[in-house]
Amino acid sequence: MACLLLPIIYLAFISLGLPDSLLGAAWPSMYPALGVPLSWAGGISTIISVGTVISALASDRLTGALGTGKVTALSVAMTAAALLGFSCSTAYWQLCLWGIPYGLGAGSVDAALNNYVSLHYKSRHMSWLHCMWGVGASVGPMIMARALAGPGWTAGYRTIALMQAALTAVLVLSLPLWKRPQDSADGEGFTPEHRSLPELMKIPGVPQVMVCFFCYCALESTAGLWAASYCTLVRGIDAATAASWASLFYLGITAGRFVCGFLTMKMSDRSMIRLGQCVIAAGLVLILLGAGDGILFGGLILLGVGCAPIYPCIIHETPQNFGRALSMALTGVQMAAAYVGNCLMPPLFGLLAQSISPALYPWFLAALLAVMAAMSEALHRKTAGCA
Structure with a gap:
């Protein structure tokens, strides 16, 4: 049963990534058509992020009541409806309205799926599944780019919405394959605990792992968002080249997670997390050297490769760190902390870059890495008895 379900979970992770990059890819064409300022994309993004945090915090009780399969199907259906709503929107307020189910659909399914995989599958599958998220996040803008070259951004959203609707049908048909923790046939059944x-x-x-998640996702989102600006404004690289180089960061994450799936067969989650942090540090050193464009190129790739194992491995070790019964509740809290980091820290760096200098980019990332590493080691010391 687990083998039959695994391909469906892989598809679900691709679907998680598909909508994530759409707004950024489509907004240059959307805002003139809607008659709004360029900066108003932040309002839609914030609404989606707030909804994601709320649904991640509620995922524990929602999954306990409905089960992972139903939560996943319901969440993907909500996302499909929201994307279809985006494709039919003719005013900015309509996009904001559809952003509510967009965000609410994302947080609960992310937490539910990550917890399910951490309980029922080995660490390599967690890495490969998050690699599939990267595939979805890469394919989404490609579909939107094709639509922008023809009928327009509404067609791009409509195409992704139809893909999500098809996945919803597959998930509904797969519901008998999903098992609850208390119904597990592997001798490890348990009753999930719900706590405030x-x-x-x-x-x-728990405080340490929340800070760790916050810092990791803050580092990942800030690194990706501001890489091109750093290359152009600080290193003098032309905008087109800088944009292509910024994509190397995400390519490093996606390719790194594929490779990490094999490394987890020989290394523990904790060792993988430490390895990723060391690779990030090496990438930052290369960027800080300022020794030439080739060194900067390598540094950006190493940043992405270093990020690759951290997120999936911290999630996968949650049952080990805190016990299987609390893993669902803790996964939702960790997801919420991650989304808050995604939402707050890139704009904060933007303010620092504007008021001081964009040259702070590698130092800002280094500070986040230092706090994350300290919290990760503190987490492992405090949960050593559970290992």
């Missing part, structure tokens, strides 16, 4: 956020924060290691 204040109660979870009292558990040793």
Whole structure:
């Protein structure tokens, strides 16, 4: 049963990535048609992010009530409806309205799927599944680019919405394959525990893992968003080349996660996390050297490769760190902390770059890496008894 379900989960992870890059790819064509300022993309993004945080925090009880399969199908259906709504929107306020189910559909399915995989599959599958997210995040803009060359951005959203609707049908048909923890046939059945956020924060290691997730996702999103600007404004590289170089960061993450799936067969999650942090540090050193464009090129790739194992491995070790019964509740809290980091820190760096200098880019990332590494080691010390 687990083998039959795995391809469906892979498809679900691709679907998670498909919508993530659409707004950025389509917005240059959307805002003139809607008659709004360029900066108003941030309003839609914020609405989606807030909805994602809320649904991630609620995922524990929602998954406990419905099960992972139904939550996944319902969430993908909500995302399909929201994308279809985007394709029919003719005013900015309509996009904001459809952004609500867009965000609510994303957080709960992310937490539910990640927890399910951490409970039922080995670490290599977590890495490969997050590699599939990267595939989806790469394919989405390609589909949108094709639409922009022809009928326009509405057709791009409509195409992704139809793909999500087809996946919803597949997920509904697969519902008998999904098993609940208490129904597990492998001798490891358990009843999930539900606790409030204040109660979870009292558990040793939980504050540390939340800060760790916050810093990691802040580092990843800031690195990706501002790489091209750093290359152009600080290193004097032309805009077209800088844009292509910025994509190397995401290519490094996607390719790195594919390779990490094999490395996890020989290395533990904790060793993989430390390895990723060391590779990020090496990438930052290359960027800080300022020794030439080739060195900068390599540094950006190493940043992405270093990020590759951290997120999936921290998620996968959650049952090991805090116990299987609490893993669903903790996964939702970790996802929420991650989304907050995604939402807050890239704009903060933007303010620093504007008021001080964009040359702070590698130093800002280094500060996030230092805090993340310290919290990761503190987490492992506090949960050593559970390992």
